[in-house]
Amino acid sequence: MTQDEMKRNAARAALAFIPANTIVGVGTGSTVNHFIDALGEIKAQIAGAVSSSEQSTARLKALGIPVLDLNTVERFSVYIDGADEINPQRHMIKGGGAALTREKIVAAVAETFICIVDNSKQVDVLGKFPLPVEVIPMAAAYVSRELAKLGGRPVVRENVITDNGNLIIDVHDLQITDPLATEQQINGIVGVVTNGIFAHRCADIVLVGTAEGTQTLK
Template sequence: MSSNEKRLAGEAALRYVEDGMIVGVGTGSTVAYFIDALADIKDRIQGVVSSSEQSTAQLARHGIPVLDLNATGPLALYVDGADECDPQRCLIKGGGAALTREKIVAEASAKFVCIIDSGKCVDVLGKFPLPIEVIPMARSLVGREVVKLGGQPVWRDGVVTDNGNWVIDVHGWRIADPVGLERQLNQIPGIVTVGLFARRRADVVLVGDRVL
């Protein structure tokens, strides 16, 4: 059921793609279905801005032009998945360690369409550990600060992001105020990006082929 919902969500996101667009493309298993579907209409778009090397490789296999965000300027549309989504469309993202580039492309886009399966829907964020991308030398510092906030940090050992940084996954949080926690964590030196997409949350969430 999950893979079918992911495929339906990826295909349903095509309804937001307009002729001549440059589309922001996220990362992950659900986005992979979107990229496959996008390949069928690649001649209708100018190209895409990719959030990860993984997605860039899949796009290249389909012959879809990958463009530099610095050259494109603002985007009309960003399509990406999530690890968790609450009823206010706030998200936890970063299970695939692409959270920084994903957050940059989301910020640059007028509309953020999030594509998920029903297993990603939660009442309160936090059951999925919150990823935090950190500068390597700050791993322990950030971990200590997270403990002060009641979290249980676990270093995702062996994982290096596309930006050359490390990831800490924070367990044990029930995130009732995603905007506030995102703001608070962003003040800790050494944190590059927090996997909370709350201040810039999704505009539309597709669960399979239905709008949340």
């Protein structure tokens, strides 16, 4: 089975966690694209979606799924999103597609975060995947110097502007042994919008696509 088939199986397994008539929070990325396609098949049974990126919004709308403004929604039951890495504590690195800030905001409003991944995303310690940090453009050099003091190797992602008009710095070579502390520490640097560690808001349920089938971890 290919990696993409494992992603698709994990994405389709998430449909079983969506209550009838609910608003669905939708993440971003290649795994979520499979989920959006599956959501299109049950669109008559949901109340609409809240999206975490322009890319996902376009895909949802193309399938005729209504996209709601988050400011009009007080709370909703499930948020479905992928991850670049996930550890056994269900802490994640996200933002490989530069959508981390809106993802973190939408996830904060959801009761349950369901993470859909193929098994290549599972790690013991976060940090092999370079950690994305969204920064206000004028702060990029300062933030890079501060990130280097933490022991990482910051590299501004070329030719990428986020949906919020900001830059992404990818921090290479960070061993993130305390994700809660590192998430907070990086978010404390002036000029950082947010970073791609999702530890304070980790996943509640993980659906892992494997060659033997999709596993559910809680």
